[in-house]
Amino acid sequence: MSIEIKNLSYTYNNPGSENGSRFVLKNISATIKKDEITAIIGPTGSGKSTLVQHLNLLLHASEGDILYDGRSIYGDDFDRKTLRASVGLVFQYPEYQLFENDIFTDVCFGPKNLGLEKDEVESRAKKALLAVGFSDSDFSRSPFELSGGQRRRAAIAGVLAMQPEYLVLDEPAAGLDPKGRRELFQMLRRLHDENGVGIVLVSHSMDDVADFAGKILVLNDGRVIFDDTPERIFSHGEELRTVGLDVPQAARLAEILREYGFDLPQGLITMDRLRTAITDCFNRGDK
Amino acid sequence: MFRDITLGQYYPGQSIIHRLDPRTKLLWTLVYIVSLFVADNKYAYGASVLALAAVIILSSVPFTHMLKGLKAVLVILIISVLFNLFLTDGRVLVSFWIFKITLEGIRRAVFMAVRLVCLILGASLMTYTTTPNQLTDGIERGLGFLKLIRVPVHEIAMMMSIALRFIPILTEELDKIIKAQTARGADLESGNFIKRAKAMTPILIPLFVSAFRRAGDLAQAMEARCYHGGRGRTRMNPLSMAGRDYAAIIIMFAYLGGIIVLSVLL
Numbered sequence: 001m002s003i004e005i006k007n008l009s010y011t012y013n014n015p016g017s018e019n020g021s022r023f024v025l026k027n028i029s030a031t032i033k034k035d036e037i038t039a040i041i042g043p044t045g046s047g048k049s050t051l052v053q054h055l056n057l058l059l060h061a062s063e064g065d066i067l068y069d070g071r072s073i074y075g076d077d078f079d080r081k082t083l084r085a086s087v088g089l090v091f092q093y094p095e096y097q098l099f100e101n102d103i104f105t106d107v108c109f110g111p112k113n114l115g116l117e118k119d120e121v122e123s124r125a126k127k128a129l130l131a132v133g134f135s136d137s138d139f140s141r142s143p144f145e146l147s148g149g150q151r152r153r154a155a156i157a158g159v160l161a162m163q164p165e166y167l168v169l170d171e172p173a174a175g176l177d178p179k180g181r182r183e184l185f186q187m188l189r190r191l192h193d194e195n196g197v198g199i200v201l202v203s204h205s206m207d208d209v210a211d212f213a214g215k216i217l218v219l220n221d222g223r224v225i226f227d228d229t230p231e232r233i234f235s236h237g238e239e240l241r242t243v244g245l246d247v248p249q250a251a252r253l254a255e256i257l258r259e260y261g262f263d264l265p266q267g268l269i270t271m272d273r274l275r276t277a278i279t280d281c282f283n284r285g286d287k
Numbered sequence: 288m289f290r291d292i293t294l295g296q297y298y299p300g301q302s303i304i305h306r307l308d309p310r311t312k313l314l315w316t317l318v319y320i321v322s323l324f325v326a327d328n329k330y331a332y333g334a335s336v337l338a339l340a341a342v343i344i345l346s347s348v349p350f351t352h353m354l355k356g357l358k359a360v361l362v363i364l365i366i367s368v369l370f371n372l373f374l375t376d377g378r379v380l381v382s383f384w385i386f387k388i389t390l391e392g393i394r395r396a397v398f399m400a401v402r403l404v405c406l407i408l409g410a411s412l413m414t415y416t417t418t419p420n421q422l423t424d425g426i427e428r429g430l431g432f433l434k435l436i437r438v439p440v441h442e443i444a445m446m447m448s449i450a451l452r453f454i455p456i457l458t459e460e461l462d463k464i465i466k467a468q469t470a471r472g473a474d475l476e477s478g479n480f481i482k483r484a485k486a487m488t489p490i491l492i493p494l495f496v497s498a499f500r501r502a503g504d505l506a507q508a509m510e511a512r513c514y515h516g517g518r519g520r521t522r523m524n525p526l527s528m529a530g531r532d533y534a535a536i537i538i539m540f541a542y543l544g545g546i547i548v549l550s551v552l553l
Contacts, residue, residue, distance in 0.1 A: 096493055113472030
């Protein structure tokens with residue numbers, strides 16, 4: 001089970017400007033596996049959002065191909081409705097798409113569009129809302145009564161109710177407070193581990209993805225510059241900083257401690273790992 | 288479809304027409320439109336076409352660019368030409384079945400076409416050479432006398448500027464919402480008219496909510512900077528009439544007089 005991106009390029013047509021068109025994505029190849037949480041990071045304008053919009057055919061590549069479980073999504077026999085149900089895309093600030101009087105009806109919108117029976121629609125909506133942490137008594141609440149974090153979870157439930165194989169989220173934690181972030185990531189982790197939903201996450205917070213992702217794609221200027229595990233990517237601190245990114249705080253702290261002579265191993269990208277390593281250091285009786 | 292909005296299609300440039308005071312251009316446009324309705328013979332129409340051609344050349348906006356603006360009214364143009372062509376009584380030149388073409392019909396159809404084309408080109412020439420902000424400034428100052436009869440001219444001009452400023456923002460927002468609902472399986476393209484109109488609800492409600500939210504934010508930001516309407520407000524770049532504006536206005540009166548003379552005497 002995977003999504004394979006093959007030599008994908010996307011040109012943005014701008015009829016107004018003199019130079020006509022420019023590349024937003026250039027020759028991108030990557031594989032997104034269902035059993036591994038994939039994070040896409042990159043500075044602003046690097047093409048992250050553009051790339052994920054290709055995954056469910058909201059944008060059509062100028063060149064290249066995308067294979068969903070081995071079949072090209074651009075093939076004539078590939079149904080785009082099925083694809084949009086299988087690859088659920090949650091946009092940035094999704095809470096602004098809520099439009100119904102209560103969150104339950106809003107969450108029903110997605111599955112209803114799939115042409116399912118009423119019972120099935122409602123049972124899916126219920127499951128999705130429970131999965132993102134709402135209780136039965138919240139179902140009839142208006143989106144306007146909810147807090148920002150709750151509204152965002154309701155919007156994510158709206159996509160989840162279509163029961164996608166993959167859930168693609170564009171900056172899901174933007175604008176949330178630390179508690180909201182923690183809850184969101186716990187929820188995504190649960191969806192992945194317990195319900196087997198493939199998760200793709202666009203972010204520019206290194207700390208979020210270091211904890212969370214099994215694999216990271218780093219985009220810069222429309223190209224993939226790294227495609228590797230977080231441990232290995234975050235050992236390239238210098239390169240990341242030249243494109244306007246950075247390593248997680250824990251890795252940064254580890255770098256500084258090494259300069260002061262601490263003998264720390266590589267790959268300390270989360271605070272937990274750093275703490276263990278420092279404790280080991282002291283126990284060994286080093287400096 | 289939302290990219291076809293021709294409102295405020297400024298064509299950047301430094302020509303003498305671009306540098307004219309927006310009030311001069313507004314007045315000229317108004318007078319030009321009036322002159323098109325005053326004109327009623329070939330000499331007067333010829334003079335209006337020549338005047339327009341001269342201004343287009345002076346403005347250095349490419350003519351092909353201007354023709355694009357005509358596409359939107361092509362249907363109206365064709366309909367009015369056909370109506371005039373077939374439905375005017377007079378000396379019959381050709382007739383077949385229930386249709387007849389008269390000499391007067393041809394005359395009126397040609398005049399109608401010239402009048403409409405000049406009208407559209409003349410009005411769009413103003414928007415090509417004037418930024419939307421200059422235009423609202425021009426309207427505010429040009430209609431300032433209406434304040435005497437308690438018309439809130441400044442407020443209306445401010446509303447116009449804000450509305451113009453928000454068109455690209457809301458277009459972008461609309462694009463985002465359409466994409467997001469499409470990702471949730473919304474089908475906006477198929478079905479009959481009623482079905483498609485219903486399918487707009489998930490798009491329009493978030494758009495309205497967002498417009499209200501932005502309006503509230505903007506009002507707060509304006510108040511935070513002590514905006515309190517037009518009274519006692521001064522401008523950073525006040526409009527001022529230059530020599531070229533007075534020259535343009537003198538030419539304008541000469542032109543209007545010429546058209547009246549040509550229409551009445553000939």
